[in-house]
Amino acid sequence: MLVFIARRLVATIPVLGMVAVLVFLILRLSPTDPAAIIAGDYATTAQVEEIREKLGLKRPIVEQFVVWTGRVLQGDFGESFFFKKRVAELILQRVEPTLALAVSTILLSVLVAVPLGLLAAWRHESWLDRVVMGFSVLGFSVPVFVIGYVLIYVFAIKLGMLPVQGYRSLWSGFGPFAERLVLPSLTLSVIYIALIARITRASVLEVMGEDYIRTAHAKGVAESVVMVRHALRNAAVPIVTVVGIGIALLIGGVVVTESVFNIPGIGRLTVDAVLARDYPTIQAVILLFSVVYVLINLLIDLSYALLDPRIRY
């Protein structure tokens, strides 16, 4: 197992290297100029040139890349072109909202979707199955921003029960923290509930025809025990995969939801950085995403061994 983990971690190095080169090149070759953006809409050509010089953007691309890579290898992601803050500090400020939103969304999604998928499989081709699958199709089809605005209109504007927007840190009290997460988590979880419920149903249905399920039924084991202990556990591998990828996507930032609910998370930081062509921030955020993806995929793989004793590394 340890050898497997070590091998996987070592394999991330070329992946991260390629990501770094690609991101660096794409940014440098795009027809935009951070210096012109920083200088402001009404700056002169000379002012723009001066800033370009200051940012080191007039140096050859190879030289810029070597300088940047050298710093990153020392753990220094540099300073944002715009914010006059270290990139690491900027990212750290944004991690908590994104993590809070990701955790609450995944918890809500799993708690709702897995039982729904299980019920749909248990009552396969009944009205219950059709309702769950109908909701699933709807959940996939309605854009996130539509769900977000509808929830805001009903619960924040019309009923005045919840805030329209914003984020409060957990350290400012659980009440303000939780109330601001309800609507964005609900909004985001719709699509994950749809996805996880569908996968759960399909996976459970696949194992329902297995001999051990028939044996359990023949032994007179209670239906609930058959479904949860025998069917769900054996169907867990694809469900965990989807949940894991969902977590990775959520940590990568959910731009639309963060914008609609004004949550200052990683997704918003990424969009702001891209719009401003803030190279150091974009590069650091994308490298961070890559690391998160690799680690979560590793955790998913490791969880397979726990769920299915036949799998060994």
Added chain:
Amino acid sequence: MYSSTLARLFAAVGVLALAAGTGPAEAQTIRAVMHSDLKILDPIWTTAYIVRNHGYMIYDTLLSMDGKFIVQPQMAEKWEVSADKLTYTFTLREGLLWHDGKPVTSEDVIASIKRWGAKDSMGQKLLSFTREMKAVNDRTFELILKEPYGLVLESLGKPSSNVPFIMPKRVAETPASEQISDFIGSGPFVFKRDEWKPGDKTVYVKFDKYKPRSEPASGLAGGKKVNVERVEWLAIPDHQTAVNALLAGEIDFIEAPPHDLLPVLKGDDSIKLVDWNPLGNQYMFRFNWLHKPFDNQKIRQAVAVAFSQEPFVKAVIGDPAYYKVCKAMFVCGTPLASEHGMERYLNGNIEEAKKLLKESGYDGTPVVLMHSTDLNVLTNLAPVAADMMRRMGLNVDMQSMDWQTLVARRAKKDPPSQGGWNAFLTSWVSADIMNPIAAAGFATNCDKAWFGWPCDEKMEQLRDQYARETDPAKQKQLAAEIQARAMEIGTHINVGQWYQAAAMRKGVIDNMLVAPAPVFWNMTKKG
């Protein structure tokens, strides 16, 4: 049963929300959504308006422009001009303090003017006429000119980007090519750097030791009396979310709600709209003189003949309450406004434009028109321009891109076929274009001119005469001549004036000043 449980859950969370959202501190905090997030903190390093607005919060100015466009003393108690008009002596008010408690001195002011003058076009002009600036004592300094210059006070009282904000000497000694990293000012608010989270919020608190002038506030001049303890600028990039937050009472103020959402706000009794900048903004169509076909004066004239303002402002703004058709390049309603030299232009005369185009020898070279697609107040301008130019016979290649790409591309002097351009449209805050020295569009000093790089010696002579002239009547006459010359040679075209209302909670936020920049002194909050 499920629904009643859900309802109870939401009700409980709602109560929590109410409990968390009220308290005495709330009444003393204005929560505002500005037109953009604050990313850069140096108002000399960039011309971005959000940074200018930040500057007005934490810095003070030596002089300021009042509501009637007259320059008034602000940090200055008074000034005197020598009989030969070569020496200006400024005396600072007593009791001016930096946010760290140290006194403001003449040396601070001199260093700040020098840094501003290294960057700003009006500042550069002023310094080019200046022999020296010297401190007489801690509160008095002299600005000595090489020859009489008519815009000394207008320059030091410049209301918009770059504003000559006064910084401590140690900060102002930072080269203008580098950003400052110390944000001590002497203005009415203190910047809370520890609470600044770019992309989330910017916080200012009242500077208790600020000494406002005794005169009532007017424009950017007069007493800067702060009536709240704290101002928070929240970054809410989604306009609909900002409007929803205002309707729900979570925020107090939106600086620039988009025009298509104004009917929603107008229809709500709890909201009021305030036109805080009656001078508004002006749309500009800019030619690139370097490349065909706009290297040809007759073709530039033909475009100005073909254009008319109404279709532009109608397509973007829509509601006539928020736009004005007005040909004056120095902005309707300002001292230099006139329509001299404009008779032939902006009448939508397509037939005359066709005739001029024929005379010009136009060979069908495509016009690369850059179209910005992501800013509401600009998006529909380029399609209107493209339509008018096509109708007069130009071959138009409208290329769509986001504003930041446009900003980067317009700095390129390459031919349009190699990533350059022929024309683009933008908007100016009127306060920036009220005279021919401040208005970058009129500079025709070739390579050093604003993007488009027009080159015209006669225009430069006229601008120089204007700068030297000290008699306002003669200045007005020169400005009219400059306007006529600008149209004759085709530097740019004014394609309409437009206005932006701010939205705020009615009965809660009051006394917003009418000024060229949104300011938070004088403003009050109830409840």
